[in-house]
Amino acid sequence: MIREFLMEYCQSPFVSGFEQACPQILIRYFGRFSDTYENDRRGSYIFCKKGNPARRIMLEAHVDELGFMITELLPGGFLRFSPVGYYNTLCLECQDVVIYGKKEIPGVICARPDRARSADEIVCLHTDWLYIDTGFPDDTLRELVQPGDVAVLRREPVMLEGDVMCARGWDDKAGVAVMLAAAQELEKLPHTSTIYYAAAVQEEGPGLGGQIATYQIHPDIAFAFDVGHAWAEDLPRDETLSLGGGPAIAVGGRFHPRLVDKLIAVCREHHIPYQLEPIPAASGTDAESIQTNRDGVPVLLISIPLRYMHTGVETGNLRDIEAIGRAVACMISEIDREDWGNLLCC
Amino acid sequence: MLLKELCQCSGAPGGEEEVRRYIAGALEDTGCSLQTDVLGNVLVHHPGRPGKNKILFTAHMDEPALMIYDITASGALRFKAVGSHIQPGQIAGRTVRVGEDVTGVVGFAPYHMMKITKEQKTASAVHQHIDIGASDRAGASRRVRIGDYAVVDSAFADMGACYKGKAMDSRIGCCALLELLRRSPDREFDVAFTTMYEVGQQGMEVAAYTQRPDLVVSVSAIAAADVPGSTEGEGRVELGQGVCIPLIDAGFAYRRDWVEAWDRLALAAGIPHRMVPYAPDAAPAGFASLCCEQAGALSLLVPCRRPFSPAGVVRKSDLCAVAQMLDLVVEKG
Structure with a gap:
C-alpha cells in the first residue's frame, strides 16, 4: 500500500503554499485509519483516530514539497521563475516541468547562454541563469500563465533495484507515508490513546504549518518524521545515514531523552534495525517548533534515509518507511500501558 | 508517432540496435530493400524511376551517451561520456536507462554537503555516479556489465507548436527520411541510417564508400539561438525559419554555386528556408563527400534549441519544411 500511495502522491503537486490542489489522495488513504478529518485554517491535513482524550499522541510530517514560482513572462514563450524552497539548482538544467496555470x-x-554562474550562486540557489522554455507563442502563453503560478519538476516515480524508489518530493512525502505505515500497523496492535496524523503545510517555507497544527492538537507526545541524508558515493560515511538501514533516531537536546531510550529499546525488542542520528543543535525540521509549542511538547524525530535530497530524483528505500511505521506503532502500543508522568519526567 | 518513438529509442554511438530495429519495423511493408552492413548502418534502397543523380539521403542514428567503466564496492556505477556532447549539468539529477532495461539515477552530492570552490562551477562528472539501487557490487553486476551504455530519460512532449525530446539531432533526420521512404515518390534513391556520428562518423565513412553516390543529402539539426540571453541579430538561427542550408560547417565547405542553386529552387517552390554562412557541427553530408570524392553534398539542417541535450525543442513547421525540401531534392536532384 505504501508503494501505491507514494506512486500517486509523488506525482501530485504539493508545493509550499499550494498544498490544496489534491486533498483526495490523503483523505482516501488516511480516511481508512481515522475517525475525523480536518483541513485546518493554515491548510494542514489533520486526521484523528479517537481514543482516550486525555492521552494525545501526534504523528507529524510535512505535506509540502519544493517547487517553483513563475515571476515573469519573457518574449518568445519563455518564463522566469524563482524556486520555492531550496532546490539544488545544479540539477535543474534541461529538466521537464509542469506549470499549473x-x-x-x-x-x-x-x-x-550569456550567464556563467559563479560557485556562490550554485550554493545560494539563484535561478537568474535559468529560464523555462514552453514553446508557446507569446499571446497563448499570456492567456495561460501569469506571474505567481507555481510549477513542479515533472517526474514519474520509478522503482530501482530492490525496494528503492526514485521520485520527486520524498522530502517529505516519505514522512507522510511513514504516518500511513504506522496507522496500518496500529490496526493490528492494542492501543488506547488518541492518535493524530498531521500532514503539515509550508515546512519548506517558514515552517508554520507544523507549529500551528501542534498548537491546535496540543499533544502529550509527538513524533516528527522528516528525511535525512543517506550515504551515496563520494559522501562521508560518518556524516550520513545508511539507506535501508532502518529508522534514524535523532539524538540531541531537541529530542526527549526518555522517549529516545524507549524507541531504541522497542527497536531492539522487535528486532527492527535502527541507526542513530546525532543532532547537536538545530535539526532544521518541524521538530523544533513542536518542542517549544505551548508548555513544551516531548518530541521524537525519526529520519527517513534519503539520497540526493532537494533534487528531482530523491531516492529512498520503501523498507525504511515500513520499518519506521512498525517501530512507531510498537512504541505507541507499549507506552500506552505506562504511566506517562514517569515516562516523560526528565 | 514516428518522431516520438524514435526519440525514445536508446542509441549510444556503437549501440544503435534499438533505433535499427525500429527503422526496420517502420519500413516493413514499404517494398524497400533493407540491409545492415558490418558497422551497423541501415542501408535502404528505394526503387523507382532512375533520376539524374544517384542520391544518397542520410541521417545518423546515435545520440550522446554514457558508458559504464566501473562498478564500485557499494554498487554505484562510474561512467564516462561517449562523444563530446554530454554536459554534466544537463544529466545531473536525471534518470538514465542503462543497457536495455535498468533504470538508474545520476546522483551527486547534495548542496548541504558540498564544499564548492570558486573553480568548481558545475557538477563535475568525477563526482557523479549512477545509482541503480543496488546495495553492493555483486548486486549491481547482476544487472549491469562494465562497458554497458546509458542514455538519459527524457519524455517526449507535444508543446503545441513544438516538440520536445532527447536525441533530436539524430532522430529528426531519421524521422524525415523514414517519412520520405513511406511517401514513396516514384524515383530511385538510397538512404543510409548511420552509426557512430558522435565519435567520428565511422558509419558514414563506410556507407559513403559502399554507396558511391553522386549527391549526398543529410538531415540533422542546427542549434537555434532564439533564447533569453543570446544576442539578437539577422544572422541568428531561430525556430520557424525553415530548412537551414549551410555554406560551410565545422567539417566541410559546400560548393557555393550548388547551394545557391538549391536556394533558388526552394524559393521558387515556396519552401521556408534560409542559407546560413556557418554551422558549428560537421554534417554527415559534408563528411561523406570527403570520404567519396565523386559526391556533391547538401546539408539540410532543422533549427532546434539545444539539439544534443536531453531537452531539444523543434518547431513542427520546420519539420514540414524539411519534408518539402526532401521532396524537392527527389524531384530535381
Whole structure:
C-alpha cells in the first residue's frame, strides 16, 4: 500500500503554499485509519483516530514539497521563475516541468547562454541563469500563465533495484507515508490513546504549518518524521545515514531523552534495525517548533534515509518507511500501558 | 508517432540496435530493400524511376551517451561520456536507462554537503555516479556489465507548436527520411541510417564508400539561438525559419554555386528556408563527400534549441519544411 500511495502522491503537486490542489489522495488513504478529518485554517491535513482524550499522541510530517514560482513572462514563450524552497539548482538544467496555470503546461528549464554562474550562486540557489522554455507563442502563453503560478519538476516515480524508489518530493512525502505505515500497523496492535496524523503545510517555507497544527492538537507526545541524508558515493560515511538501514533516531537536546531510550529499546525488542542520528543543535525540521509549542511538547524525530535530497530524483528505500511505521506503532502500543508522568519526567 | 518513438529509442554511438530495429519495423511493408552492413548502418534502397543523380539521403542514428567503466564496492556505477556532447549539468539529477532495461539515477552530492570552490562551477562528472539501487557490487553486476551504455530519460512532449525530446539531432533526420521512404515518390534513391556520428562518423565513412553516390543529402539539426540571453541579430538561427542550408560547417565547405542553386529552387517552390554562412557541427553530408570524392553534398539542417541535450525543442513547421525540401531534392536532384 505504501508503494501505491507514494506512486500517486509523488506525482501530485504539493508545493509550499499550494498544498490544496489534491486533498483526495490523503483523505482516501488516511480516511481508512481515522475517525475525523480536518483541513485546518493554515491548510494542514489533520486526521484523528479517537481514543482516550486525555492521552494525545501526534504523528507529524510535512505535506509540502519544493517547487517553483513563475515571476515573469519573457518574449518568445519563455518564463522566469524563482524556486520555492531550496532546490539544488545544479540539477535543474534541461529538466521537464509542469506549470499549473489555467491548465497544466509542459516546459523545460534551460540555462542562459550569456550567464556563467559563479560557485556562490550554485550554493545560494539563484535561478537568474535559468529560464523555462514552453514553446508557446507569446499571446497563448499570456492567456495561460501569469506571474505567481507555481510549477513542479515533472517526474514519474520509478522503482530501482530492490525496494528503492526514485521520485520527486520524498522530502517529505516519505514522512507522510511513514504516518500511513504506522496507522496500518496500529490496526493490528492494542492501543488506547488518541492518535493524530498531521500532514503539515509550508515546512519548506517558514515552517508554520507544523507549529500551528501542534498548537491546535496540543499533544502529550509527538513524533516528527522528516528525511535525512543517506550515504551515496563520494559522501562521508560518518556524516550520513545508511539507506535501508532502518529508522534514524535523532539524538540531541531537541529530542526527549526518555522517549529516545524507549524507541531504541522497542527497536531492539522487535528486532527492527535502527541507526542513530546525532543532532547537536538545530535539526532544521518541524521538530523544533513542536518542542517549544505551548508548555513544551516531548518530541521524537525519526529520519527517513534519503539520497540526493532537494533534487528531482530523491531516492529512498520503501523498507525504511515500513520499518519506521512498525517501530512507531510498537512504541505507541507499549507506552500506552505506562504511566506517562514517569515516562516523560526528565 | 514516428518522431516520438524514435526519440525514445536508446542509441549510444556503437549501440544503435534499438533505433535499427525500429527503422526496420517502420519500413516493413514499404517494398524497400533493407540491409545492415558490418558497422551497423541501415542501408535502404528505394526503387523507382532512375533520376539524374544517384542520391544518397542520410541521417545518423546515435545520440550522446554514457558508458559504464566501473562498478564500485557499494554498487554505484562510474561512467564516462561517449562523444563530446554530454554536459554534466544537463544529466545531473536525471534518470538514465542503462543497457536495455535498468533504470538508474545520476546522483551527486547534495548542496548541504558540498564544499564548492570558486573553480568548481558545475557538477563535475568525477563526482557523479549512477545509482541503480543496488546495495553492493555483486548486486549491481547482476544487472549491469562494465562497458554497458546509458542514455538519459527524457519524455517526449507535444508543446503545441513544438516538440520536445532527447536525441533530436539524430532522430529528426531519421524521422524525415523514414517519412520520405513511406511517401514513396516514384524515383530511385538510397538512404543510409548511420552509426557512430558522435565519435567520428565511422558509419558514414563506410556507407559513403559502399554507396558511391553522386549527391549526398543529410538531415540533422542546427542549434537555434532564439533564447533569453543570446544576442539578437539577422544572422541568428531561430525556430520557424525553415530548412537551414549551410555554406560551410565545422567539417566541410559546400560548393557555393550548388547551394545557391538549391536556394533558388526552394524559393521558387515556396519552401521556408534560409542559407546560413556557418554551422558549428560537421554534417554527415559534408563528411561523406570527403570520404567519396565523386559526391556533391547538401546539408539540410532543422533549427532546434539545444539539439544534443536531453531537452531539444523543434518547431513542427520546420519539420514540414524539411519534408518539402526532401521532396524537392527527389524531384530535381
